[in-house]
Amino acid sequence: MRRLLCTLLLSTLLAAPAAAEPLRSWITSGDRKLSLSEQKPVEAVAPDAVGKVPLVTVDAKERHQTIxxxxxxxxxxxxxxxxxxxxxxxxxxxxxxxxxxxxxxxxxxxxxxxxxxxxxxxxxxxxxxxxxxxxxxxxxxxxxxxxxxxxxxxxxxxxxxxxxxxxxxxxxxxxxxxxxxxxxxxxxxxxxxxxxxxxxxxxxxxxxxxxxxxxxxxxxxxxxxxxxxxxxxxxxxxxxxxxxxxxxxxxxxxxxxxxxxxxxxxxxxxxxxxxxxxxxxxxxxxxxxxxxxxxxxxxxxxxxxxxxxxxxxxxxxxxxxxxxxxxxxxxxxxxxxxxxxxxxxxxxxxxxxxxxxxxxxxxxxxxxxxxxxxxxxxxxxxxxxxxxxxxxxxxxxxxxxxxxGAVRIGSPAEVGTVDTVAFENKDGSRVLIALNHGGKPARFAIADGARRFTVALPAKAAGSFVWSP
CATH class of the missing domain: 3.20.20.80 (Glycosidases)
Known part of the structure; x- marks a missing residue:
């Protein structure tokens, strides 16, 4: 019986999906303090956990040109x-x-x-x-x-x-x-x-x-x-x-x-x-x-x-x-x-x-x-x-x-002071390029299906945000 339970437990662990990888980001700021500088990874959270920040929704079903x-x-x-x-x-x-x-x-x-x-x-x-x-x-x-x-x-x-x-x-x-x-x-x-x-x-x-x-x-x-x-x-x-x-x-x-x-x-x-x-x-x-x-x-x-x-x-x-x-x-x-x-x-x-x-x-x-x-x-x-x-x-x-070979996918043209464009690479990874053209830092959430990533951009800064669905 003990051997059977161990086997079932091992099978369950092996069959369980791997934890979703975090979002990675690189930022360049107009004041030159950051130059394609990688930031700390951001873990995904549930939709109700992001608070009242603006939402940038990425829609992979919306397909445009191939890059x-x-x-x-x-x-x-x-x-x-x-x-x-x-x-x-x-x-x-x-x-x-x-x-x-x-x-x-x-x-x-x-x-x-x-x-x-x-x-x-x-x-x-x-x-x-x-x-x-x-x-x-x-x-x-x-x-x-x-x-x-x-x-x-x-x-x-x-x-x-x-x-x-x-x-x-x-x-x-x-x-x-x-x-x-x-x-x-x-x-x-x-x-x-x-x-x-x-x-x-x-x-x-x-x-x-x-x-x-x-x-x-x-x-x-x-x-x-x-x-x-x-x-x-x-x-x-x-x-x-x-x-x-x-x-x-x-x-x-x-x-x-x-x-x-x-x-x-x-x-x-x-x-x-x-x-x-x-x-x-x-x-x-x-x-x-x-x-x-x-x-x-x-x-x-x-x-x-x-x-x-x-x-x-x-x-x-x-x-x-x-x-x-x-x-x-x-x-x-x-x-x-x-x-x-x-x-x-x-x-x-x-x-x-x-x-x-x-x-x-x-x-x-x-x-x-x-x-x-x-x-x-x-x-x-x-x-x-x-x-x-x-x-x-x-x-x-x-x-x-x-x-x-990446395909441009759906994202809003502008949310507040943040301009965006999004892509899906052939390996399925997704990329959001965002620019905060405003004079103050901007905090927002990236939405991909049921996942949310809360991120921020300094004033006059661009970011490339990369994750896998």
Missing amino acids: VGFGAAITDASAHILQKRLDEPKRTALMQELFGHEGNGLGFSLTRVTIGASDFSLDHYSLDDAPGGATDPDLAHFSIDRPAAEVFPAVRAALSINRDLRVIASPWSAPAWMKTNGSLIKGQLRDDAYPVYARFFARYIKAAAGHGVPTDYLTIQNEPDFEPKDYPGMRWNAVDRARFYADHLAPVFKAEGIRSHVLDWDHNWDQPEQPLTVFANEKARDLVSGVAWHCYNGQVRAQELVRAAYPDKEVFLTECSGGEWAPDYSASFTWMMRNLIIGSTRHGSRGVVMWNLALDERHGPHAGGCDTCRGIVTVHSKTGAVTRNQEYYAFGHASRFVKP
């Missing part, structure tokens, strides 16, 4: 700094920290590269600079040597750390000989260059793949409604972009078997009518899988206008930069959390990409354009010391915890 990732662009400048300003041990450690998931790695899984020069290059060039400015309709002078020297090795290093990394490629200008003014700066694409430019993109995608760099997403023009005065750029209106997609790029991609996803616009929130005009062209709409947005003008809710009209189209935020025009740490950190990490994903973004991954202490190197931009990190050119900027911590609140 591709968060990250920053490996510009020519960033790649040059990584390759030339850091010795191999420091470079390896920094890349592991930015792209890896082990330890305190940020786990960046989305990046952007330039097809030819941007303002954050050492000089101005394209991938087909024919001698003497001659035309090159056969692309005989096409060369991948420039990105192969520094950018592609940096991307391959990131891919070796994080196999989930996805790459967006964008040109700032067509080669000068294809343009109305014969220059990389300003101008437009000539009508007779449309066929060869479509073949140019196919050539780039295949050449980059040959160097181990995929083009998961392509945009055909960075900021097509802007002609910068001192670095490569090209104006390209929506009607003509649609014609290029429909009549030139789509046939070439089909013939070449290219499967890269094409994103239109790649410009600010202030002109949603531009991608809407492109999608009005049925043939263009068949090729273009989504819209890329920038943050420099307009409001993040513009993403929703296009998504509401074309809910099957993908949404990405492909560029935003911090800079010394917004030097206050707390204010710029709060803005990024509210607009890029929370706002953009709440309005459909599958991925969010900051501009330069790394710049030096002089905000460069650059060839024209922005001379006050900040990178995710600053690498000091003489010492190789790394400064982690507010961009690092803002993006880390998402990339470290929200893994590729």
Whole structure:
């Protein structure tokens, strides 16, 4: 009898469910006292035990977009700094920290590269600079040597750390000989260059793949409604972009078997009518899988206008930069959390990409354009010391915890002074990213089914809260 009782007791213990794991949290405060700092775990309590605090209800039955990732662009400048300003041990450690998931790695899984020069290059060039400015309709002078020297090795290093990394490629200008003014700066694409430019993109995608760099997403023009005065750029209106997609790029991609996803616009929130005009062209709409947005003008809710009209189209935020025009740490950190990490994903973004991954202490190197931009990190050119900027911590609140393949789930946009967005990872774990944009500490409870977690955020602070149901 005693043996039977012991056996029954042991069976009961083994069959009993394990105690629920506590909620873990990491907080960054605008006063810099906390920087992705892990807090004491919080145990779940019953619904009637939380008192009269505001409730943030997370609803995993409410399903939205699947996340591709968060990250920053490996510009020519960033790649040059990584390759030339850091010795191999420091470079390896920094890349592991930015792209890896082990330890305190940020786990960046989305990046952007330039097809030819941007303002954050050492000089101005394209991938087909024919001698003497001659035309090159056969692309005989096409060369991948420039990105192969520094950018592609940096991307391959990131891919070796994080196999989930996805790459967006964008040109700032067509080669000068294809343009109305014969220059990389300003101008437009000539009508007779449309066929060869479509073949140019196919050539780039295949050449980059040959160097181990995929083009998961392509945009055909960075900021097509802007002609910068001192670095490569090209104006390209929506009607003509649609014609290029429909009549030139789509046939070439089909013939070449290219499967890269094409994103239109790649410009600010202030002109949603531009991608809407492109999608009005049925043939263009068949090729273009989504819209890329920038943050420099307009409001993040513009993403929703296009998504509401074309809910099957993908949404990405492909560029935003911090800079010394917004030097206050707390204010710029709060803005990024509210607009890029929370706002953009709440309005459909599958991925969010900051501009330069790394710049030096002089905000460069650059060839024209922005001379006050900040990178995710600053690498000091003489010492190789790394400064982690507010961009690092803002993006880390998402990339470290929200893994590729996560799904955005239900949560309130705002409760009091707290903005929120929630996700469910493929392993079932849940993540709530919250920002207290108010001037006083905020205490609230996270509700997930019958479980409650009481948490708090200092003023002007963000938190990533992680638990398993």
